[in-house]
Amino acid sequence: MSFPGVLDIDWNVMAPAITLLITAITALLFGLSWRDSRGPAAVALIGVLTAMVFAVAHLFSGNEGSVSFGLRYLGDVPATALTLVILVGTAIAILVSWDQLERGGMGQPEYYPLMLLSALGAVVMASAGDLITLILGLEIMSLPAYALSAWRTRDRQSEEAGMKYFLLGAFGSAMLIYGSALLYGASGSFVYGDVAAALAGGNLALLATAGGALVLAGLGFKAALAPFHQWAPDVYTGAPTVVVTFMSVVIKVGAFAALLRIAATVFPALQPWLLTALAVIVALTLVAGNFTALMQRGVKRMLAYSSVAHAGYLGLALLAANHGGVPAAAFYLSVYALMNAGAFAVLTLVMDAGDHGDDLERFAGLGKTRPGLAAAMTVFMLSLGGIPFLGGFTGKIMVFQAAIDAGHVWLAVLGIATSVVALFYYFRVVAYMYFRESAYAPHTFRSTPARVAIAVALVGTVLLGILPGWWHTLLSVGPRLVAGS
Amino acid sequence: MTPVFTILVPLVTAALVLLLRNSTLLMRVVALAGAVATLVLAVLLPGSRPFSAEWLPGFGVSFSVDGNGAASVLVFAVALMMIPALLVALTRVEKGAAGFAALLLAAEAGLAGIFMARDLIVFYVFWEATLVPGLLLLGLYGGEKRREATTKYLVYAVTGSFFMLVSILALKTLSGAASFDVIDLMLVTPDLSVATQTWLFVGLALGMAVKLPIWPLHSWLVDLNEQNHPSGAADVLGSLYKVGAFGFFAWGIPLLPAGASRVAPILIALAAVTALYGAFGAIGSKHLKRFLAYGSLSHMGIIGVGIFGMHLAGLNGAMYFLAAQMVSTGGLFLVGGMLYHRRRSFDLADYGGIAKSAPALAALGLLTIFAFIGVPGLSNFPGEFMSLMGAFQNAPWPAAIATLAVIAAGVYGVNLYQRVFQGPSDVRVKDLDGLEMYVLLPVVVGVLWFGVMSAPQMQRIEAQSQLTTLQLERVAASGASAPGALGLSAPPMGETLTLGGAK
Numbered sequence: 001m002s003f004p005g006v007l008d009i010d011w012n013v014m015a016p017a018i019t020l021l022i023t024a025i026t027a028l029l030f031g032l033s034w035r036d037s038r039g040p041a042a043v044a045l046i047g048v049l050t051a052m053v054f055a056v057a058h059l060f061s062g063n064e065g066s067v068s069f070g071l072r073y074l075g076d077v078p079a080t081a082l083t084l085v086i087l088v089g090t091a092i093a094i095l096v097s098w099d100q101l102e103r104g105g106m107g108q109p110e111y112y113p114l115m116l117l118s119a120l121g122a123v124v125m126a127s128a129g130d131l132i133t134l135i136l137g138l139e140i141m142s143l144p145a146y147a148l149s150a151w152r153t154r155d156r157q158s159e160e161a162g163m164k165y166f167l168l169g170a171f172g173s174a175m176l177i178y179g180s181a182l183l184y185g186a187s188g189s190f191v192y193g194d195v196a197a198a199l200a201g202g203n204l205a206l207l208a209t210a211g212g213a214l215v216l217a218g219l220g221f222k223a224a225l226a227p228f229h230q231w232a233p234d235v236y237t238g239a240p241t242v243v244v245t246f247m248s249v250v251i252k253v254g255a256f257a258a259l260l261r262i263a264a265t266v267f268p269a270l271q272p273w274l275l276t277a278l279a280v281i282v283a284l285t286l287v288a289g290n291f292t293a294l295m296q297r298g299v300k301r302m303l304a305y306s307s308v309a310h311a312g313y314l315g316l317a318l319l320a321a322n323h324g325g326v327p328a329a330a331f332y333l334s335v336y337a338l339m340n341a342g343a344f345a346v347l348t349l350v351m352d353a354g355d356h357g358d359d360l361e362r363f364a365g366l367g368k369t370r371p372g373l374a375a376a377m378t379v380f381m382l383s384l385g386g387i388p389f390l391g392g393f394t395g396k397i398m399v400f401q402a403a404i405d406a407g408h409v410w411l412a413v414l415g416i417a418t419s420v421v422a423l424f425y426y427f428r429v430v431a432y433m434y435f436r437e438s439a440y441a442p443h444t445f446r447s448t449p450a451r452v453a454i455a456v457a458l459v460g461t462v463l464l465g466i467l468p469g470w471w472h473t474l475l476s477v478g479p480r481l482v483a484g485s
Numbered sequence: 486m487t488p489v490f491t492i493l494v495p496l497v498t499a500a501l502v503l504l505l506r507n508s509t510l511l512m513r514v515v516a517l518a519g520a521v522a523t524l525v526l527a528v529l530l531p532g533s534r535p536f537s538a539e540w541l542p543g544f545g546v547s548f549s550v551d552g553n554g555a556a557s558v559l560v561f562a563v564a565l566m567m568i569p570a571l572l573v574a575l576t577r578v579e580k581g582a583a584g585f586a587a588l589l590l591a592a593e594a595g596l597a598g599i600f601m602a603r604d605l606i607v608f609y610v611f612w613e614a615t616l617v618p619g620l621l622l623l624g625l626y627g628g629e630k631r632r633e634a635t636t637k638y639l640v641y642a643v644t645g646s647f648f649m650l651v652s653i654l655a656l657k658t659l660s661g662a663a664s665f666d667v668i669d670l671m672l673v674t675p676d677l678s679v680a681t682q683t684w685l686f687v688g689l690a691l692g693m694a695v696k697l698p699i700w701p702l703h704s705w706l707v708d709l710n711e712q713n714h715p716s717g718a719a720d721v722l723g724s725l726y727k728v729g730a731f732g733f734f735a736w737g738i739p740l741l742p743a744g745a746s747r748v749a750p751i752l753i754a755l756a757a758v759t760a761l762y763g764a765f766g767a768i769g770s771k772h773l774k775r776f777l778a779y780g781s782l783s784h785m786g787i788i789g790v791g792i793f794g795m796h797l798a799g800l801n802g803a804m805y806f807l808a809a810q811m812v813s814t815g816g817l818f819l820v821g822g823m824l825y826h827r828r829r830s831f832d833l834a835d836y837g838g839i840a841k842s843a844p845a846l847a848a849l850g851l852l853t854i855f856a857f858i859g860v861p862g863l864s865n866f867p868g869e870f871m872s873l874m875g876a877f878q879n880a881p882w883p884a885a886i887a888t889l890a891v892i893a894a895g896v897y898g899v900n901l902y903q904r905v906f907q908g909p910s911d912v913r914v915k916d917l918d919g920l921e922m923y924v925l926l927p928v929v930v931g932v933l934w935f936g937v938m939s940a941p942q943m944q945r946i947e948a949q950s951q952l953t954t955l956q957l958e959r960v961a962a963s964g965a966s967a968p969g970a971l972g973l974s975a976p977p978m979g980e981t982l983t984l985g986g987a988k
Contacts, residue, residue: 387613389614397544397654400651400654401657401658404658405658413651423639423643431632431635434621435625435631435635469540469542469543472544473542
């Protein structure tokens with residue numbers, strides 16, 4: 001149903017986002033009258049699953065070329081596939097939160113609606129075809145996330161996390177908006193493709209490149225690329241672990257989805273020093289993320305730095321956006337969402353109700369006391385570390401190959417070298433679980449929904465490792481609305 | 486599908502063993518049945534049809550495995566030795582025997598994958614994945630200092646293999662090969678410039694040298710063997726897992742012949758040093774497992790000399806030796822485990838005169854030691870002899886140095902037998918029991934089989950060695966004439982690049 005000349009809205013493209021919005025409003029309205037937070041959780045889960053059905057239907061409909069609002073809201077393969085990834089990440093976060101909110105005394109009814117709105121923002125970012133839509137998506141995604149970070153009321157760390165995230169996040173948004181204004185000033189357009197076309201002549205190149213640099217910095221904040229990553233470890237440590245499960249996956253996917261599209265279209269039209277700057281940023285991220293993670297004793301903080309490190313690997317794909325980087329990054333994000341959410345999900349079961357006790361010692365002897373949980377954690381750790389037959393390995397191979405194809409051999413070498421470091425801090429968790437005896441009786445939490453979430457993440461991680469072909473092929477073929485391969 | 490089943494059967498068995506861990510008898514039967522089935526499949530590998538299926542088409546990766554060539558011999562040795570290793574693991578490991586057996590079986594699948602892979606990425610995938618069972622065996626079931634040994638192993642193996650990954654990924658991009666399939670790569674990679682080939686080869690060599698292992702990258706091996714479970718079952722895996730030489734043979738040298746030719750003089754010198762260093766290490770060892778670790782390191786040095794001599798006979802011999810030493814070294818570690826079971830010690834000073842009270846154990850120990858040191862008619866001799874003979878053709882000096890290690894082997898081998906089984910002291914132990922007879926039966930069969938019936942297996946290895954020497958000749962020829970001379974241009978090359986499997 002579309003109205004040519006009036007508003008070209010393709011409801012199939014918009015369906016996942018609209019479903020999320022309606023579900024969020026419904027859950028908010030009805031949630032107020034429920035005493036238990038599990039009701040809204042169920043509503044939210046149904047909404048996310050419905051949105052997933054729409055996304056899958058669209059992905060396989062063969063109409064990937066369809067758009068809404070001109071080229072401002074895209075429904076091509078990367079947009080739809082990453083929407084699906086965001087929805088899977090959100091579903092896992094909901095399942096993980098299911099019992100944990102009550103356990104931690106955080107069961108206020110607004111939790112799930114805010115999470116859905118944040119996911120909606122990420123979906124809008126992934127589908128954005130112009131800078132205005134991108135800014136809207138970024139704000140819709142960020143504002144609920146600020147509130148969620150401070151969800152543990154009367155807890156100084158959580159409040160600090162929320163405040164820090166809000167202040168630095170606002171700073172990042174401001175840079176993105178300013179950069180977009182400069183790009184508009186130089187090109188007279190907000191739509192990525194038109195911006196690139198207008199800049200091809202080389203007019204106002206410096207102005208436009210400055211705009212591009214600010215856009216990169218603004219999105220770099222959200223993606224936690226060094227040196228804009230400083231907030232991430234503190235926020236991840238302070239915020240409730242269930243919220244971090246959500247943030248570390250969904251916000252990263254949203255930010256990288258936007259960055260990928262801009263890197264494939266706008267950046268090549270700008271002055272080349274911007275790509276050099278991006279290469280430096282990627283190198284910094286790889287080194288800072290991996291080496292700081294190596295020094296952590298707390299598993300939660302280690303995972304926080306590790307998520308910075310993974311931003312570095314995704315950065316390699318950004319640099320190769322026109323050399324197979326887009327499917328590589330989309331694949332990497334799919335695996336990352338599963339294995340990282342899975343690792344945090346395990347962490348929520350191991351930590352205290354008050355989100356304390358993430359020390360490595362907590363994992364000692366877990367292989368004996370909770371063999372299933374330990375086995376799942378082993379798979380997530382080895383996959384994050386890039387061991388074969390798990391999705392993380394396939395994703396890494398793809399981004400390294402893309403970087404080498406794009407001529408960034410040294411960055412790929414750096415990426416592979418830092419992967420060696422990464423394997424140590426990931427394997428250390430495995431070593432604690434199996435090679436050490438527990439010093440004291442571990443009191444882990446049991447939750448069936450969380451178990452389902454871990455199982456989903458586990459199956460996905462293994463499946464993308466053993467049979468990666470179908471998903472990568474799906475991501476590689478199909479029309480692209482805006483340049484980028 | 487035979488090659489695929491050779492990988493899948495042990496893997497599925499491993500999963501079943503874990504599921505059945507609570508019913509001891511059933512678990513044992515399943516584990517052994519799986520290992521025997523794998524051995525049968527391994528015997529059927531020669532002449533089997535290669536398998537290939539799309540895996541990651543966007544990246545030119547297909548799941549291609551071929552059980553012909555050197556793989557048929559190596560996989561056979563692995564499958565043969567897995568049976569005694571499992572028997573020991575299932576009976577001598579007190580806690581978590583099912584986990585132990587499952588890890589062994591998983592490693593068997595991985596090793597079969599390494600040897601049979603005909604796609605470079607698939608090869609790397611198996612290479613890396615097989616690290617995990619070995620690490621867990623050491624970390625879960627090892628001795629006092631297992632954590633340090635695990636860390637050391639992880640550092641060496643992972644650092645090496647990540648260098649390898651850089652080269653692998655750059656190899657396809659730089660050469661413009663259509664895919665990671667061995668034939669596609671071999672057609673174009675030798676045309677890369679010598680400088681490029683050298684750097685790529687150095688990357689591959691760093692990963693492979695660690696797992697050869699070659700001095701000075703060897704020290705993880707001794708600690709791994711010392712700290713592994715005292716039954717010796719995990720060390721059998723350790724002696725199977727020295728796959729670096731195979732990497733050079735099947736991938737490094739044929740893919741980058743010019744680079745290999747430039748680096749080979751350094752590597753062959755290091756290999757010769759390794760051979761001597763290992764021999765002296767063995768002579769100086771008072772700990773039985775360290776002794777065996779050093780002795781096998783010396784063997785790996787000789788294998789390295791055979792490979793880097795880059796002569797047909799040496800390549801054949803090195804691969805044959807690699808398979809044969811799996812049997813003799815693994816068997817000797819099992820004998821060591823039986824000694825430990827009796828005396829609870831690996832200190833050689835705690836032994837002596839065992840032959841009087843345990844004549845059967847001493848007789849089989851002597852046979853395995855003789856095989857270990859390369860007595861003619863037993864497993865290690867043909868390969869050792871040919872490795873050195875081949876190396877003498879192209880690099881007489883390193884070969885001569887490595888030959889000294891063979892002489893030293895006679896010294897430390899006989900010395901070992903004297904210190905444990907003979908001598909004035911009168912340590913009384915039980916002789917072999919029925920189970921131990923069954924454990925050593927495959928070892929004896931393997932030792933004799935590899936010693937006497939070398940011809941058919943050598944022929945299968947040679948089918949693959951010829952590809953390697955062909956690639957080397959191609960480089961030598963291109964110096965004199967245009968590429969494509971000698972009838973080695975693309976189409977006929979593609980036809981010669983098979984290992985003699987069913988068409």
